[in-house]
Amino acid sequence: MTTPILESCHVRFEFTPERPAVRDLSVTINTGTLCAIIGPNGSGKSTLVRLFAGILKPTSGDILIQGVNLQSIPRQKAARQLAYVPQSSVMVFPFTALEVVLTGRSPYRPPFRFENEHDRKVAMEALSMVDAAGLAERPVTALSGGEQQLVTVARALAQEPRCLLLDEPSASLDLRHRAALMRTLVRLRDTLRLTICVVTHDLHLIDREFDRVIALRGGQLVADNHPSEVLTASALAEIYEDPSIRTQRFEGRTLVWCD
Amino acid sequence: MVRLMARFLGRSQPVSDRLSRVLAILFVLLVAVAIGSACVGTQKIRLASVFSDPITHTLLFRLRLPRILMAAVIGASLAVVGAALQALFRNPLADPFILGVSGGGTVGASLAIALGIGRSVGGVPFLFLAAFLGALLAVFLVYRIARVGRVVLPGALLLAGVAVNLIASAAVLSIQFFVDPNRAHQILRWTTGSLDVVGFTIIAQMGVFLLPAWIVLLAMGGKLHLLAVDEETAITLGVNVKRSELIIHLVCSLMVAVTVAVGGAVGFVGLIVPHAVRLIFGEDLRIVLPGSLLLGAIFLIGADTVARTVLPSTELPVGAVTALLGGPVFLLLLRRRQRYAAL
Numbered sequence: 087m088t089t090p091i092l093e094s095c096h097v098r099f100e101f102t103p104e105r106p107a108v109r110d111l112s113v114t115i116n117t118g119t120l121c122a123i124i125g126p127n128g129s130g131k132s133t134l135v136r137l138f139a140g141i142l143k144p145t146s147g148d149i150l151i152q153g154v155n156l157q158s159i160p161r162q163k164a165a166r167q168l169a170y171v172p173q174s175s176v177m178v179f180p181f182t183a184l185e186v187v188l189t190g191r192s193p194y195r196p197p198f199r200f201e202n203e204h205d206r207k208v209a210m211e212a213l214s215m216v217d218a219a220g221l222a223e224r225p226v227t228a229l230s231g232g233e234q235q236l237v238t239v240a241r242a243l244a245q246e247p248r249c250l251l252l253d254e255p256s257a258s259l260d261l262r263h264r265a266a267l268m269r270t271l272v273r274l275r276d277t278l279r280l281t282i283c284v285v286t287h288d289l290h291l292i293d294r295e296f297d298r299v300i301a302l303r304g305g306q307l308v309a310d311n312h313p314s315e316v317l318t319a320s321a322l323a324e325i326y327e328d329p330s331i332r333t334q335r336f337e338g339r340t341l342v343w344c345d
Numbered sequence: 346m347v348r349l350m351a352r353f354l355g356r357s358q359p360v361s362d363r364l365s366r367v368l369a370i371l372f373v374l375l376v377a378v379a380i381g382s383a384c385v386g387t388q389k390i391r392l393a394s395v396f397s398d399p400i401t402h403t404l405l406f407r408l409r410l411p412r413i414l415m416a417a418v419i420g421a422s423l424a425v426v427g428a429a430l431q432a433l434f435r436n437p438l439a440d441p442f443i444l445g446v447s448g449g450g451t452v453g454a455s456l457a458i459a460l461g462i463g464r465s466v467g468g469v470p471f472l473f474l475a476a477f478l479g480a481l482l483a484v485f486l487v488y489r490i491a492r493v494g495r496v497v498l499p500g501a502l503l504l505a506g507v508a509v510n511l512i513a514s515a516a517v518l519s520i521q522f523f524v525d526p527n528r529a530h531q532i533l534r535w536t537t538g539s540l541d542v543v544g545f546t547i548i549a550q551m552g553v554f555l556l557p558a559w560i561v562l563l564a565m566g567g568k569l570h571l572l573a574v575d576e577e578t579a580i581t582l583g584v585n586v587k588r589s590e591l592i593i594h595l596v597c598s599l600m601v602a603v604t605v606a607v608g609g610a611v612g613f614v615g616l617i618v619p620h621a622v623r624l625i626f627g628e629d630l631r632i633v634l635p636g637s638l639l640l641g642a643i644f645l646i647g648a649d650t651v652a653r654t655v656l657p658s659t660e661l662p663v664g665a666v667t668a669l670l671g672g673p674v675f676l677l678l679l680r681r682r683q684r685y686a687a688l
Contacts, residue, residue, distance in 0.1 A: 141580050162583035175575040178435045181628045189574050192567070192582050200361040200631070241578070 088116040090153070091249055091281045092138055097147035099133055106145070107133040109305045115298075117248075118279045120271060122292045122313070125302035126326050131285045132173065134302065135251045138283065139170035151249070165193035169242035171252040175234070180225035183237045187212055187222075190244030205244075212243040216270055231258035239267070243274075249281040250274070256288055264291060289317060289342040301325045317342065360629055367626050371639035378643050379417070382650040383409050387657070407543055415542045415551075416649040416663075417642035419608045420618075422555055424641020426597045427615025428622070428633050429562055432573035433593050434499055441601045441615035444594070445483040445506040448513025450605035453479020455517045455532045459524045469550060473606045480602035483509050488594075502594075538611030538664035540649050551603055558600045563634055565593060570630035611645070611664045617671040618644055644671070 092115040100106040108130045115121055123131045136142045137149055140156050149156040151167055169190070177186075190212070191205040201209075213219045218236040226234055235258055242250055250271075256264040272295045274280045286292065292299060292313050299316040301309035308325050309316045316322070317340040322331045330345040383405060384390050390409065394401050426441040433439075442448075457475035487509055491502035517536060521529040542548070568589050571579040580586050604611070622636040645663070648670055652663040 139581050141577060160583070161580075161585070165581060165583050168581070170578070170581045172575065172577050175578065176435075177575075178437065179432075179573055179623070179628045181574055185627075185629060186574055189571050189578070189582065192571060195567075198564070198567070200359065200364075203359075206359070238575075238578075245582075 090114045091117045091151065092283070093150040093153075094134070094137065094144075095148045095150065097137060097144045097149065099130075099137060099142055100145050107305050108137065108144075108302075111147075111302075111305070111307055113300055113307060113310060115249075115281060115283065117281055118275060119281055119297040120275045120295065121281075121283045121298040121300060122296050123283055123285045123300045123302065124287070124289065124292075124316075124325065125308075129302040130305040131302055132253050133305075135170070135253050135283060135285055138249075139168060139251050140164055141170070162193045165245060165247075167247055168249050168251065169245040169247035171235075171238050171242045171250070171255055173253040173257060174231075175238055177226045177229075177234060180227040182223055183213065183218065183226055183229070183240075184209060184222040186226055186237050187241045187244050190241040193245060208246065209240075209244045212240040213237075215243055215274070216240050217266070232260060232263050235259060236263075236267075239270075247280070250283070252282070252284045254285050254287065256286060256291070264288060268293075268295075289322075290339065292317065293339050303327070313340070360631060363626070363629075364632050364635070367632055367636050368639065371636060371643065375417070375639055375643050375646075378646050378650075379413050382413050382646050385650060385654055387654070411542045411545050411548060412540055412649065412653075413646055414545070414548050415540050415608065416645040418548060418551060418555060419540070419604045419611060420614055420641040420643070420645025420648075421638045422559070422600045422604050422641070423611065423615040424618035424622075424637040424644070425559065425562055425634055426600050427641075428619035428630070428637040429565070429569060429593055430597055430615075431619055432569045432630050432633075433590060434503065435573060435576070436503075437620065438616070439503075441597065441604075442510065442610065442612070443503060443506045444598055444601070445487045445509030445513070446480045446598055446601040447605050447610040447612075448510035449483020449486075450476040450480035450602060451536050451610055452513045452516050452520075453477070453482075454535050454606075454609070455520045458528055458531050458535065459520050461528070469547070473547070476606035477602050480605050481598075483513065484598040484602065534662055535609045536664075537662035538609035538667075540608055540611075540645075540652075540663055542607075547607060551607055554603045555600060558596045559638065561592065561596050562600075563638070565589065566631040566634045569593070569634070573628075573630055609664065611667055613664075613667040613671045614641055614645055614648075617667075617675045620675060 094111050094113050097108055097111045098106055099108040123134060125131050133142065137144055143157065156164060187209040188201050188205060191201055191209060210219060210222065213222055216236045216239050218240055221229060221233055221237060226237055235255060239255065256267055259267060268291050271282050271284065275282055296313045299311060299313050301316060303325055309321055317333060319331055319333045322333065322342065323329050328344065332343055332345055334341045384392065386409065388404055390401055390405055395405055396402065423441050430439040430441065430443065431437055454472055454476040457472045487502060487505040490505040491498050517532065521532050568584050571582055571584050576586060618641045619633060619637045622633050622640050626632050626636050648666045649663045651670065652666040653660040655661060
C-alpha cells in the first residue's frame, strides 16, 4: 500500500528574491519509506527538510501532510505527526538527557501540565531505541557530539511521530555510530512503519535498505528514484556536476569516491 | 547532606513533585529571612512589644516592613527576569540590565536629581517617573536598533543594550561632574541601588505593574523551557518563537524599568540568583522561574539587611552588598559544580 504522507507542490522558497533556495519543487513521499536527500552543498537539501518540518514557510506552493496543508494545521498537532532532528544543536545549559528527550512529549501535554509517568516511559523507550538509555541522567553538555546527536534523535522519537526528518544526522558521528544510526532508522521503518527522510552526504551508507533517493541541485529536483538507479557514476556525475565521480558495487553496497 | 538533597530534589524525580518541594523550601526560608530582617537594625525590635509600644509599632510598619517588602519585590523581579532572559538568549551571562534598561533609568533619575525637581505627580515622586521614562526610552532605542523589518536580532539586541548602558554611564558621570557634591552623592547612591522607603504606597504602585508581569512570565515557563533547550526544535514543537520572544522582552523591560525607577540599579541579583537556583534545583525552567522569584526575594532581603546593619552609623548601598555577597557565593557554587563534573 502506498499512500502519500508528505508532499511538496510547486514549492518555492527564497531567502532573497534573486537566489531562491528551492524552485518549483514537487516531490511525494509515501508512508513507510526510508528516503535519502542528497545533493551538493547549497543545493537546498536542508531547506527542503526545514520546509517539511514547518520551520520555514514556502514563498509559494504548498507543503501537504497526509493531504492537508501544513500551514493550516496547529503546530502542536503537526508536531505529533512530524519530528525534526536539526543538523546540530548547541547545548548551553546542562539539562539531563532525559529532560531533553521529555521536551519531545510537549505536543501531547495540555498547557500548564507537567509530564506524567506515561511521558517518562515513552521518553525512556525512545532513549533505548537509539541505545542511549545509559545517558538518561547525564547532563547533555558533558556528552560528546555523537551522544548529543543520539539524544536529539531520541527526543524526536519521543514525539511518537509518523514521519521523521533528519538533517545530516551522521555529521558528528564516527564510523561505527553512523552505521548504527542508519541501522536504527531501518529498524524504525520496519517496526513502526515510520516515514523517514535523511539529508546525508554519506552516499556509501545509502545501501539496499533505502527505498528512495531524492537528489537536488540548485534548488531543483535532478533525480528521484531507487538507490540502485541514482547511485551510479553517470547519475552522480550529473547531480554533483563532477565527471570524476566513480562508483563500484561491493558486497551489495555501492562505494562512491571522487578521482 | 548533599546525598539527602539529591534524593529529595533529585532530577530523576517528576517535575511536578520537585516543584512543590522547591517552592515549600524557599517559601519557609523567605518567611524566616523576612522575620529575621524585621527584628535587626540600629533599633532592635522585640516582636512581643510591637502592639504595646507605639514607637516600635511605627518603626516596624512605617519603615522596616515596607523596606523588606520592597527588597522582596525588587529582588524577585530582577531574579525572575534574569532567569527568563538567560533562557531566551540561551546565554548564562544574560542579566536584566542587558537591554540597556538600567542605563536609561539611571540617566533619567540623575537628571531629575541634578535639576532638583522634587515634586510628585499623582502621588509618584518625579524622580521615579524620570527614571521610568529613561528606562523605557532606552528599551525603545535598543529595540529600534536591533529590529530589522519585523525581526529582532538577538545578537544586535545584546550589543545595542551594552552600548546604551555605556553611553548612559558616561552621561551620568558627566552629570555628576557638573552638579554640587551633595547631589553627586545622591546620584551615586542611586546608581548603586538603594531601598529607602517609607510606607507601603509606592510598593502598591509597583505591584500594579509587577504582579501581572510575574504571572505572565511564570505562565511562559513551559515555552521558555523548550526555547532554552533548542530554539529550532521549539518551533517544530509548536512554540510561536517570535511571539514568545516579543512578550518576554516587553514584560522583562517593563519589570526592570519599574524596579530601576524605584530601587535604582541593584546589580548582580538577576545574574546570580538564577544560577544558584539552577545549580541547586536543576535546569528545568518551570522550576527555575518560580524558584528564582522566591530566592531573589530572599537574597535581596538578606543583602539589604546587611547593608543597613553592618555599619553602626550609616548604611551601605545595597548594590555594593549584592555584589560583595553574591560574587563569592557564586564563585563557590561554580567551583563545587566543576568538582562534581570532574567526578
